[in-house]
Structure formats: C-alpha cells, structure tokens
Amino acid sequence: MDERTPVLVGAGTATQRCDDPAEAVEATELMATALRAAADDAGAGGLLSRVDQIWVPKGTWGYSDPARLVAHSVGAERARSGLADVGILQTAVMGRAAADIAEGRADVVAVVGGEAKxxxxRAAITGGEAPETDQDEAEPDDFVTPHGMIISRAEIDTGLVMATHHYAMIENARRYADAMTLAEHSDAVAGLWARFARTAAANPDAWIRDGLDAATIASPTDGNRMLAWPYTKWHNSQWNVDQAAALLLCSAGTARSLGVPADRWVFPWAAAESNHMVPVTERPAPHRSPGFAHGGQAIAEHVGTATADIDHLDLYSCFPIAVRTQALELGIDPGRDLTVTGGMTWAGGPLNNYVVQSMAKMAAVLRDDPGATGLVTAISGMITKQGLSVWSTEPPPRPFANRDVTEAVAVELVPRPYRTGDGEQATVVSYTVLWGREGPERTVVIGEFADGARTLATSTDTEIMAEATATEFCGRTVTVGADRSFTV
Incomplete structure (x- = not known):
C-alpha cells in the first residue's frame, strides 16, 4: 500500500441535552469533545498533536474561526484552521482532506462540526443565556465559499425562503410525475419516514428515538402542524439539537507510525460532487437530479461497483423527497435500508454538519462488517449541489479519486428562463400551500408559459388553498397577473 493512501482512523460524536442552558456547553466545546472522542476511537496516542488541518463546516453559530477554538481546546496548536461556508458540500470537505493527504500536503486532517441550538x-424558553466565545473577528487560515446563490431573487421576492417550501414543491412535482394519487403519495412518504424512525429508535446517538409510525407522521395535529403542504413538522429536518461529530484522517504511513490498530482503518475509495447551481423554479424537471446520476456513474466507474450494489447506505435525508430523488437517480431499490443513523428528522440534523455525523456512524457500521462497502451522500441547498463518497475497511481497488462532475451536469441541466406574466396563462409545474400557526396562508405555484419560460405566482384565496390540498393541482392552468398573483 502506498504510504500516502488516505485512511479514516477515528470517528467520534458528542451530544448534550440540558434543559438548563447554564449546564450546557457551547458548540465549539461540543466539537472539541467529539474530536477527542475521535482520537480515542483511533486507539493511538499522539494523534491530536500531529493534526495539520482542522476543517469546520459553517453552522448557525457566529464564530469567525471555530477551528482555532477547537485546536486550542484539544492541543492541536500547529493545525491550520479551515472554515467551509454554508453551501459547500461536506463531501467536498472530506474529499479535500483525503486529497491533501494523498498528495502530501498534510499527514493528519480533522473534519469536525456541530451545533448547540x-x-x-432552552435559553429563549427559560429566559437564560447561551453565550458564545467572542473571537474578535479572527479569520481562519483557509475559507471556502460557494460561487452562487442557492435561492433565486424571484424565489426570495415570492417568500420562498425556507427549505421546507422548496422541498415541498419538489415533492409535489414527483407525485405528479409518478401519477400517484394524493392518498397513495401521503402513505408512501410517511411510510418511508416511519422506516427511518425505526432505525433511529435503535441508534443510541439519535436525537429522537420514539419510533413514530406512519399515521402519526402524516396526520397534522397541534404537535405536528402542517408547514408546507404536504409536509408536516415530522417530515422536516430537526436542527434544534446539541450534537457534534469529528473525523480524523491520516496517511497510511502516519497511521502505521502512530500504531493505529488495523481494525480501526476505514478507507475512502472515491468521492464525486456537482456544484452546478440551478434554482428549483428554473429546473426543467424539478423532481430530478442529474448531479446524483452523474456522480453515481463516476463513483461506479472508479470503484468498479454500481451504487445500487453498495452494501450500506446513508442517503442525505433533510426531507423525504431528498431520499426518494437520490434512490431514483442512483438506481437504488427504495425498499432497502437507506440510512444507518435514522436520518435528519430523527437522528438529528445539525445544520451543515449532518454528513460528518452520518460518516461517523458509517465508520462504525463498516468496522462491524469488514470488507463491506458504504455509500454516504450529501446535499447542499434544495438538492442544488450533490455529493457522494464510498468507504470500506478494505484498501481501495484504485487510488482515491475526487471526481467533479459539474460540467457534465451543466450540459444536461440547462435553466429555464424566468419572467413575470401579465394576464397570461401558465401550466402549474408544481406548487405548495404555505401554513402559518393559525392555518393555511397562501398557495404558491411554479408556472410554465407557452414559450417555456417559468414564473412564480401566489394566491390567498381560501377556496384555492382548500382545492390544492384536496386534489392534484399540478398540470392545472392558471392566469398569472403582473403583481405575481394567479387565478384559476
């Protein structure tokens, strides 16, 4: 084996659940705890003092250089600090770490992140305080940020600013494409999420382990209110968690020199990512994701195994349609086990760090099944950017590769033009009804004009909202006004 072969040697997690916020630590301390756990997991001393880089995916917190705080806490003073902004795939961060090791730019790299939301x-509820360390505008040694906007200006102006809104649109487009009735679709989506809930119930690190059934998930109640039709609260990612996770990667030569036991080694075989960004409104087929199709093909060609044949899966699970779309594009049987954690609703989805959490769990799964392969996927935005990585306790059949399929995706995924209407008719491509705490507030449609251009329009008509949630509204013809309203 080449001495520069990258290998994951340690994975750790940290969770706290304190009703009194004064008893809870801040997010960077949770990250440091997870990183120490990862070092303990590696089973070799001296690893943290050898860390060359610490990368942290940006969260909801306000730290300007969180990796530096973590480095100080764990004694990794020589490490360069890195911050990956929201919109950067966590797969890309892991892939960069593996590539830096393989190409000799680093010997030991830590990827760590988390939240204390x-x-x-609890501080907001109790009137207590939850302070964060002030870094006096410190800057990380390395900072990466996405090249474009995940949400378009038109979507922002229409009030489509929450992930729930966009994913509900994608979900409804998929139902229409599959020619499912509303009842069939509701059962399928809730059934999928109930399976994820059962996995979480058996996962000691999961945030919610109640194992809710499909009927409970699908039924709007005071504790499970509708957010954006057809999604209730229990269809949504759970971000109000205190969770962190950390991964330690190093070269095979370094792992040997430090005495990391061979049964701790998990090899990255390949990674693939697409960074082509097209807003949901402008996608030719909103329910499809060419990035996953091309990424899956690139991975399969490199490792010699189709994604559908990989032994263990954790498909990024911010919403049910994210999982369903990936299974469709990757040719994966949707009846298979699609998560090792239980997914972001149940296991917990700390913003921009879930994939580090899922990779920590996947490492444990693969160690318990030596020689098996594992696929971990990532999404940024509204299935806007896509990432995949394959791992195994067996050395890779070929040297690690980080494939970028952005250009191939850009050729296939050409945005539709966008414009507003003025009394023109449009066909509904997809839609959702947005809910407030008092009930439904407005219907939002993605419309397509006769010339193929897309538009967004809204209605606060109560009869339209009732009809849109009782019958299929996709494929309907609406008249779009210059004020972005529509009538039927």
Whole structure:
C-alpha cells in the first residue's frame, strides 16, 4: 500500500441535552469533545498533536474561526484552521482532506462540526443565556465559499425562503410525475419516514428515538402542524439539537507510525460532487437530479461497483423527497435500508454538519462488517449541489479519486428562463400551500408559459388553498397577473 493512501482512523460524536442552558456547553466545546472522542476511537496516542488541518463546516453559530477554538481546546496548536461556508458540500470537505493527504500536503486532517441550538432554544424558553466565545473577528487560515446563490431573487421576492417550501414543491412535482394519487403519495412518504424512525429508535446517538409510525407522521395535529403542504413538522429536518461529530484522517504511513490498530482503518475509495447551481423554479424537471446520476456513474466507474450494489447506505435525508430523488437517480431499490443513523428528522440534523455525523456512524457500521462497502451522500441547498463518497475497511481497488462532475451536469441541466406574466396563462409545474400557526396562508405555484419560460405566482384565496390540498393541482392552468398573483 502506498504510504500516502488516505485512511479514516477515528470517528467520534458528542451530544448534550440540558434543559438548563447554564449546564450546557457551547458548540465549539461540543466539537472539541467529539474530536477527542475521535482520537480515542483511533486507539493511538499522539494523534491530536500531529493534526495539520482542522476543517469546520459553517453552522448557525457566529464564530469567525471555530477551528482555532477547537485546536486550542484539544492541543492541536500547529493545525491550520479551515472554515467551509454554508453551501459547500461536506463531501467536498472530506474529499479535500483525503486529497491533501494523498498528495502530501498534510499527514493528519480533522473534519469536525456541530451545533448547540437546543441550548439556545432552552435559553429563549427559560429566559437564560447561551453565550458564545467572542473571537474578535479572527479569520481562519483557509475559507471556502460557494460561487452562487442557492435561492433565486424571484424565489426570495415570492417568500420562498425556507427549505421546507422548496422541498415541498419538489415533492409535489414527483407525485405528479409518478401519477400517484394524493392518498397513495401521503402513505408512501410517511411510510418511508416511519422506516427511518425505526432505525433511529435503535441508534443510541439519535436525537429522537420514539419510533413514530406512519399515521402519526402524516396526520397534522397541534404537535405536528402542517408547514408546507404536504409536509408536516415530522417530515422536516430537526436542527434544534446539541450534537457534534469529528473525523480524523491520516496517511497510511502516519497511521502505521502512530500504531493505529488495523481494525480501526476505514478507507475512502472515491468521492464525486456537482456544484452546478440551478434554482428549483428554473429546473426543467424539478423532481430530478442529474448531479446524483452523474456522480453515481463516476463513483461506479472508479470503484468498479454500481451504487445500487453498495452494501450500506446513508442517503442525505433533510426531507423525504431528498431520499426518494437520490434512490431514483442512483438506481437504488427504495425498499432497502437507506440510512444507518435514522436520518435528519430523527437522528438529528445539525445544520451543515449532518454528513460528518452520518460518516461517523458509517465508520462504525463498516468496522462491524469488514470488507463491506458504504455509500454516504450529501446535499447542499434544495438538492442544488450533490455529493457522494464510498468507504470500506478494505484498501481501495484504485487510488482515491475526487471526481467533479459539474460540467457534465451543466450540459444536461440547462435553466429555464424566468419572467413575470401579465394576464397570461401558465401550466402549474408544481406548487405548495404555505401554513402559518393559525392555518393555511397562501398557495404558491411554479408556472410554465407557452414559450417555456417559468414564473412564480401566489394566491390567498381560501377556496384555492382548500382545492390544492384536496386534489392534484399540478398540470392545472392558471392566469398569472403582473403583481405575481394567479387565478384559476
């Protein structure tokens, strides 16, 4: 084996659930705890003092250089600090770490992230405080940020600013494409999420382990209110968590020199990512994701195994349609086990760090099944950017590769033009009804004009909202006004 072969040697997690925020630590301390756990997991001393880089995916917190705080806490003073902004795939961060090791730019790299949003929530509820360390505008040694906007100006102006809104649109477009009735679709989506809930119930690191059934998930109640039709609260990612996770990667030569036991080694075989960004409104087929199709093909060609034949899966699970779309594009049987954690609703989805959490769990799964392969996927935005990585306790059949399929995706995924209407008719491509705490507030449609251009329009008509949630509204013809309203 080449001495520069990258290998994951340690994975750790940290969770706290304190009703009194004064008893809870801030997010960077959770990250440091997870990183120490990863070092302990590696089973070799001296690893943290050898860390060359610490990368942190940006969260909801306000730290300007969180990796530096983590480095100080764990004694990794020589490490360069890195911050990956929201919109950068976590797969890309892991792929960069593996590539830096393989190409000799680093020997040991830590990827760590987390949130303490539950601490903040409890502070708001109790009137307590949840302070964060002030870094006096410190800057990381390395900072990466996405090249474009995940949400378009038109979507922002229409009020489509929450992930729930966009994913509900994608979900409804998929139902129409599959020619499912509303009842069939509701059962399928809730059934999928109930399966994820059962996995989480058996996962000691999961945030919610109640194992809710499909009927409970699908039924709007005071504790499970509708957010954006057809999604209730229990269809949504759970971000109000105090969770962190950390991964330690190093070269095979370094792992040997430090005495990391061979049964701790998990090899990255390949990674693939697409960074082509097209807003949901402008996608030719909103329910499809060419990035996953091309990424899956690139991975399969490199490792010699189709994604559908990989042994263990954790498909990024911010919403049910994210999982359903990936299974469709990757040719994966949707009846298979699609998560090792239980997914972001149940296991917990710390913003911009879930994939580090899922990779920590996947490492444990693969160690318990030596020689098996594992696929971990990532999404940024509204299935806007896509990432995949394959791992195994067996050395890779070929040297690690980080494939970028952005250009191939850009050729296939050409945005539709966008414009507003003025008394023109448009066909509904997809839609959702947005809910407030008092009930439904407005219907939002993605319309397509006769010339193929897309538009967004809204209606606060109560009869339209009732009809849109009782019958299929996709494929309907609406008249779009210059004020972005529509009538039927």
């Amino acid at each position: 539950y601490r903040g929530l």
